[in-house]
Amino acid sequence: MSTASASAHAHINTSMETASNSSINTTPVNTRSAQFTPQQHQQQYIYSPTPVYMQSPVQLGSQMSLQGPPHPGNPHQISILADHDIQRIVDSLKISLKDEINAIVNVAIQTQVQPLKDELTHLRAKVIHLEGEMDAANQYSRRNCILISNMKELPEENTNDIAIQVAKEGGLDITPSDIDRSHRNGKPKVNKPRDIIVKFVSYKTKHDFMKIRKQLRQRKSQAYINEHLTSFRGELAFQCRLLKKNPKSPVLDTWTYDGNIYIKTEVKGHMIRVNTHNDLVQFGYNPNQSMN
Incomplete structure (x- = not known):
């Protein structure tokens, strides 16, 4: 090998060694001795020549730290979250999930439960109508x-x-x-x-x-x-007579004609036909309490 060639080879080796030493920090990092105070930023960063994010979480003083993947700009960057930060994230997730669950339940009620309620209301009205027709036929007989x-x-x-x-x-x-x-x-x-x-x-x-x-x-x-009268109309007529006897009720008189029940609230007023107990509520009838 010539003298010029040997000199060039030695220069290249020296440059590569210098670049390698300058790009790697060989100083070991003692992550266990790192201390963080509340006055510091919520995110702390530790630089290490080895990818510590692959390790398990480490205990920093009295705080449990979470180590995330390396930042694209710095392959050795680690993000540390304090306990109160984790709790804040958990609370935020709870609120978010609660709102989502409520929204799902409301949609289910509107799409599934509400039609069932409407159908039940329709069926109840139909039953009441059929019972009225049966009672009318029974009374006609x-x-x-x-x-x-x-x-x-x-x-x-x-x-x-x-x-x-x-x-x-x-x-x-x-x-x-x-x-x-x-x-x-x-x-x-x-x-x-x-x-x-x-x-x-x-x-x-x-x-x-x-x-x-x-x-x-x-x-x-x-x-x-x-x-x-049928049992239903007989009981209805009985309630009308109780209202007539009650001084607090405006009913002045009551009678039946051709199976129909009537009341009068004024001496010269019009007669009022009573078909159901609900018709008597406005005159003082209480379905939950018998009037004496």
């Missing part, structure tokens, strides 16, 4: 019937004869041929006579019989005459 109450019950009695006797007491003449059938209603009672159900052959006879109620009251008859 009793169109020619009346109830005679407070008549002494005898072992060998004839209920047709009792009905004819009550009619004569009120000034109405009827014959056995006007009566389709009659009988006591329900099981025998100890201290109270059962009502007598009378079904007439024609609606006209039943209508004429209902007209003698006023004459019976004037003559102080022991008999009481009422229409044969």
Whole structure:
């Protein structure tokens, strides 16, 4: 090898060694002795010739540090998060997830639960309508019937004869041929006579019989005459009578006609037809408390 060639080779080796020594900091970093105070920045950086981000988290004093991947600009940069920073991130995630969950639940309610509620409301309204139709049909089947109450019950009695006797007491003449059938209603009672159900052959006879109620009251008859109402309408009429007796209620009078129930709140006012219990709420009826 010539003298010039050897000199050039030695110069290249010297330059590479100098560049290598200047680019690598061989001073070891003691990460365990590093101390951080609250006055310092929330992010601290440690420089090391080896990629410490591949190591497990290290304990820095009383704080647990998280080591992230190296920054593109510096392959040996490590980000340190304090405990309160981690807690702040966790709280922020909780709020974010809570809002997202609430949004998902609200969407589910609107898309799935609400249609079910609407269908349930529709079905309830349909049931109420069908029950009303059934009650109306049941009441119509009793169109020619009346109830005679407070008549002494005898072992060998004839209920047709009792009905004819009550009619004569009120000034109405009827014959056995006007009566389709009659009988006591329900099981025998100890201290109270059962009502007598009378079904007439024609609606006209039943209508004429209902007209003698006023004459019976004037003559102080022991008999009481009422229409044969369904259970629902009978209870509704009973609530109307309770309102009439209540001094706090505006109901002045109540009666039935052809199975329908009416009330009056003014002496010369119009009569009001009552179809359901809800119609009585405005007059003082409380569905949760019986009025005495």
